């Protein structure tokens with residue numbers, strides 16, 4: 619898909635692009651005071667939820683279209699641009715009529731191709747920047763699919779927002795970052811502007827800085843952050859919103875990184891290290907190939923002696939010892955466990971092929 623990098627969006631946008639504002643627009647006063655605070659911190663694009671899709675009914679679901687004139691007012695008063703979430707063509711129509719500058723599609727909408735297509739159709743012929751949040755589930759194809767629907771509708775300024783993924787196992791984050799997914803997205807669509815949403819990943823104020831710094835380290839194009847003039851009294855997402863002052867302080871402490879290799883000395887050192895990594899990776903592959911050849915020999919033995927492919931006692935031992943070895947070598951045992959789970963799955967597949975005398979479908 620074709621999309622323009624941020625510097626070609628024609629709105630004088632620079633990397634890092636910063637969007638901040640309340641989770642929900644609540645009252646004209648709350649909006650005005652929050653925007654005033656954020657403008658003081660140098661923020662030029664404000665976010666604010668008008669329609670809020672919530673997981674369960676009975677929670678505050680946004681004030682709705684009555685917020686649109688309030689938004690118009692702060693836009694004029696402070697000269698800011700405004701971004702809101704749209705979940706259906708009706709929202710799109712009202713947002714465009716109200717002169718909203720940027721749109722985003724939320725995580726609960728991205729999961730539904732029917733809904734995304736309807737939004738894309740309602741935007742045909744309209745030239746407005748639009749961001750797509752990742753779907754709630756870690757499904758890269760669904761995320762890309764939503765971006766492609768907008769691309770096919772003719773939108774040229776499309777971006778993505780990484781807000782983390784639902785994961786019942788994760789106790790630290792509200793939504794697990796699963797950084798490998800935005801990295802894969804960027805690898806597949808390098809031009810795509812990619813923002814990080816530390817508020818929804820963290821769910822708690824004190825986690826935001828580390829998440830945002832990680833995003834900067836990974837060369838994200840910017841941040842979208844929830845900020846409220848009085849976070850503890852916020853009608854939604856109270857625990858994860860920052861005051862404009864706290865947000866300003868966070869922005870100042872974040873370290874931006876260079877993606878290019880301007881310094882020739884550093885470039886040379888990096889190239890040398892990369893050459894060594896190439897070599898080590900080749901060795902790693904050779905070792906894996908050797909291991910797989912042994913596994914295949916075990917497979918032949920199991921076939922002639924009619925033994926099961928999966929040997930639970932041996933597998934438990936392999937799994938435990940490798941994690942212990944990792945610990946003693948100062949390598950993260952959780953990482954090694956994941957590596958060995960993958961290796962074991964491949965062993966099982968290879969031996970099953972040997973047993974059944976046929977290739978398994980990939």
Ligand SMILES: O=C(O)C(=O)C[C@]1(C(=O)O)C=C[C@@H](O)C=C1
Pocket residue numbers: 913916917927928929930932933936961962965966969
């Ligand atoms: O020890 C075996 O029986 C093997 O086939 C090797 C191996 C492994 O990959 O380490 C593979 C499958 C078994 O479930 C256990 C271990």
